[in-house]
Amino acid sequence: MNIGRAATAATNGGFRIQRIPHFLQLKFISTFSSWNSSCGRRRENVVDRATKDGEIRVYVVAGEVSGDSIASRLMNSIKRISPLPVRFAGVGGALMQKEGLQSIFPMEDISVMGIWELLPYISKIRYLRASNLTSTHQNRLKETTNNAFCFRPHVVVTIDAKGFSFRFLQKLKDKYSQQGVDNSPIHVHYVAPSFWAWKGGEARLKGINGFVDHVLCIIPFEEEVCRKNGLPATFVGHPILEDASNFNRGTKPVTDTLFREGNLDHFHSKYGIDYGSTIITLLPGSRLQEVTRMLPIFLNAMKLLKESFPRLIAVIPVAPDCHVQAYIAKTLKEWSTPAILIPGTSIYDKYDAFSVCFYYCYLPLKE
Numbered sequence: 001m002n003i004g005r006a007a008t009a010a011t012n013g014g015f016r017i018q019r020i021p022h023f024l025q026l027k028f029i030s031t032f033s034s035w036n037s038s039c040g041r042r043r044e045n046v047v048d049r050a051t052k053d054g055e056i057r058v059y060v061v062a063g064e065v066s067g068d069s070i071a072s073r074l075m076n077s078i079k080r081i082s083p084l085p086v087r088f089a090g091v092g093g094a095l096m097q098k099e100g101l102q103s104i105f106p107m108e109d110i111s112v113m114g115i116w117e118l119l120p121y122i123s124k125i126r127y128l129r130a131s132n133l134t135s136t137h138q139n140r141l142k143e144t145t146n147n148a149f150c151f152r153p154h155v156v157v158t159i160d161a162k163g164f165s166f167r168f169l170q171k172l173k174d175k176y177s178q179q180g181v182d183n184s185p186i187h188v189h190y191v192a193p194s195f196w197a198w199k200g201g202e203a204r205l206k207g208i209n210g211f212v213d214h215v216l217c218i219i220p221f222e223e224e225v226c227r228k229n230g231l232p233a234t235f236v237g238h239p240i241l242e243d244a245s246n247f248n249r250g251t252k253p254v255t256d257t258l259f260r261e262g263n264l265d266h267f268h269s270k271y272g273i274d275y276g277s278t279i280i281t282l283l284p285g286s287r288l289q290e291v292t293r294m295l296p297i298f299l300n301a302m303k304l305l306k307e308s309f310p311r312l313i314a315v316i317p318v319a320p321d322c323h324v325q326a327y328i329a330k331t332l333k334e335w336s337t338p339a340i341l342i343p344g345t346s347i348y349d350k351y352d353a354f355s356v357c358f359y360y361c362y363l364p365l366k367e
Helices: 046-053 065-081 094-098 115-124 135-151 162-179 201-210 220-228 239-247 254-261 264-271 288-308 322-332 347-361
Strands: 010-012 015-018 025-027 056-062 086-091 155-159 186-190 214-217 233-235 278-281 312-317 339-342
Touching: 046 056, 056 065, 056 135, 056 162, 065 086, 065 094, 065 155, 065 186, 065 239, 086 135, 135 162, 155 162, 162 186, 162 201, 201 220, 214 220, 220 233, 264 347, 278 347, 288 312, 288 322, 312 347, 322 339, 339 347
Parallel strands: 056 086, 056 155, 155 186, 186 214, 214 233, 278 312, 312 339
Antiparallel strands: 010 015
8 A cells, every 4th residue: 555655665574565556555576585584584485486376375364344444455456466366365354355355254253352342241251371362262263373274375464453463473373383384474464553552562562573574554653663673564554544545636625526426315315314304424433342332322412412403313334344233223223313324335325425414514503
């Protein structure tokens, strides 16, 4: 991906990341070379191996909705620029599946955020050693490791979700070592861990290079810090800026672009909304734990607003997460305020909804 600085292709550790005006491009061409000594081992040229196999095998793991979005565009880029057929395997969501991935299990199984999100399910947790993984997570970790090993990938890419991703990469590395298999895959982690938010976080980076060969950073300063701590890294730009850049190309402002992409009249017609209604968009989050906390608060706010705006209608675009969508749909049945649920995979309905929102943003509120 390039969004940040415009620069030439950056080569490090046997592969090249080319900065061009598209999402991240991993360029699987002859620039692949033997892995350098900074990784503590040598590898046969990846392209040579892939050429012998007649394909490039990429194992991709995403554990959250944002990672699903990043990975899907990465997969699309790889397919477009690869000199060989590309085959994907791994764990992902709906967007990755549209790019050809058959997820070995639902991505939502590994999307728990952290300790605060685990607390409501504390009775179900079985602590295994010091990993603090649920039994489900532990099973999924083992399943993913075995599946990746059998897939014999040339490259493994994990997207964010460091709790699961790092355990997976470490276990996969250990499995290759235990089985005595040469030419283990290149390990790439996309989205650097938030070391700047940890106490002593920079020092922890030094322990990651034992199982991560290269980190793709989305914040500029992360690249230098990672490298100073012995972790090869490349800044590739932030995905949200990529989206903004795509929307804002040309001379028209971003609002005009959204109007061009969406269809306000179509949205009104499809959902039977008259133009005298007051429409409000609710964005309760993309993770189930967020939504369960935020939706009741939004409901209370809607009750208060309805006193002033009797013809109030809520529009809720949903992340492409089956558990989130099912929870919101069930909760809306208890609402007295009319609400429209926009499924996570309905991208054009979202554009239409955003066009409605922009339209009403420029209208004066009626008392």
